[in-house]
Amino acid sequence: MASLDTPRIVSSRWSLPDSHTLSRYLDSGGYVALRKALTMFPEAVAAEVDAASLLGRGGAGFPAGRKWSMLRRSAISYLVVNGDESEPATFKDHYLVEHDPHQLVEGVIIAAYALQVSQAFIFLRGEFALGLERVQQAVNDAYEYGALGSTIFGSSFSLDIVVHPGAGAYICGEETALIEALEGKRGFPRIKPPFFPAAVGLYGEPTVVNNVETMSNLPWIVNNGGAAFAALGEGRSTGTRLFALAGRVRNPGVYEIEMVKNTFRDLIYDPRLGGGIIDDRAIKAIIPGGVSAPWFTPDLLDVPLGQDEVAAKGSMLGSGSIVVLDDTSCVVRATWRIVKFFSRESCGQCTPCREGSGWLERIMYRLEHGGGRAEDLDLLLDLSDNIAPGLTWPPQQTTICVLGPSIPSSIHSAITLFRDDFVAHVEHGSCPHV
C-alpha cells in the first residue's frame, strides 16, 4: 500500500470549490507565507529553500536553492516561470495553474523576493485557455490585494508579473528557447555554454528559470520551514511530488505523494491512486519520466519514486509523468507515436535532430503500417546512434539541446526489450497483441 499520510503540499486545495479564487485562497491560508517572507532577509528565504533541497520539477531535477545561490553571486534581473508543459502524457502543471493559480503567484513573489528581482514572467502553454485565464485573474487580484505592484504589503519590495502565452511549440519548454520566445523571437534553443541563463538570459540579463511546480512548493516551505520539507522523502529526493499517471491504469490522473517512500507499484496499483491495470491485464512496460525516458519492465515495479533511485536503474523521473503499457498495448505503435511527436516538434536547427527524427518517424510509420523490412531494426538503431552516440543513458549529445537525444530513447528501449514484437510486425504486417 502507498504511504499517503504525508501532507499534500501543492494539491491541498484542488478539491475545494472555487479553489482558484482569491477569497478561497485567503480562507485556506493564502498569502500568509508571503507576509512571513517579507519579514525575513531575502537570503534567509533562499536559505530555507536551500535547506528544503527542493529539486526542480521541470525535468532536469536541479536543486532550486543551489541554482539561486549560484546566480545570486551576480545580481539577477528576471525570474521566468516555465509553464510550457507540452510533452505527451505530462499534465501536472496544467492542474496547478487551473486549480491553484494563487499558490503559483505567491510562490513566484516569494522567489522574486529571495532573488531581489522586480520583474517576473509566467510563460504558459498557449493551449491552456482556462489556466491562462485563471493565472491572469490571480495576478490581477494579487495587484488589487496589495500582494503585487509597488511596496508589497507596505514593505519596501516591489514586483510586477507578466503572464505570457506560448504559441504552441513544445521546444519552448527548453528554457533558452522559452527566453527567445519571450523576447518575441522564434523559439530556438540557444547554444551552450552558458548552460544556465544565469549570465545571459532574458534580454541578455541574468535570469532564473524555474518550473510551475517548483514555484508552487514555496509557500509551504516558507510557512513550515525547509527542514520540514526535507524531512519528507529521502536522500536527494525530498518533499512530495506530483505524478501524472497515464496509460492502461484504471484511474489515470495527477497524484501528489511522498518521494522515495512510494514505489511505481504503489502508484500504479494502490486503489486510492492508479487502482491497477484495466481488466487486470499484465504490465508490459512503464515509461517512467516523460516520453524521452528509457522504459522499465515490470520487474522494476518496486523501484522507489526518487530521482537517484530511478537513475540508478537506467532511466529518469524527469517531469514526473508515468505511462503504463499493458500486454494489449502495441509497443511499435506507441514508439511510432512518440517519435512522430518529436519529429514534428524538432525546431530544425541541428541536422541529426531535424533529419534523423524524420527518418526515424518514416521507418516507424512503415513498420506500424505493414510495410516494415527486416533490416529496419538495425537501421533504426544505427540512425539513433547518430543522434545519441553509443545509445547510453544519460545520452551523449550531438545537438544544441536535449530534445535530439530524447528521440532515440523509446526506439532503443522498445527494440531492446520487445524485439520479437518488431519482428512480428515485419513478418505479419500487424501487431500480434492488438
Ligand SMILES: Cc1cc2nc3c(=O)[nH]c(=O)nc-3n(C[C@H](O)[C@H](O)[C@H](O)COP(=O)(O)O)c2cc1C
Ligand atoms: C525539449 C525540452 C522541453 C522542456 N519542457 C519543459 C517544460 O515544459 N516545463 C519545464 O518546467 N521545463 C521544461 N524543460 C526543462 C527546462 O529547460 C528547465 O530545466 C526547467 O524549466 C528549469 O526549472 P526547474 O529547475 O524548476 O525544473 C524542458 C527541457 C527540454 C530540453
Ligand code: SF4
Ligand atoms: S536538438 Fe532538435 S530541438 Fe534541440 S536545438 Fe537541435 S534541432 Fe532544435
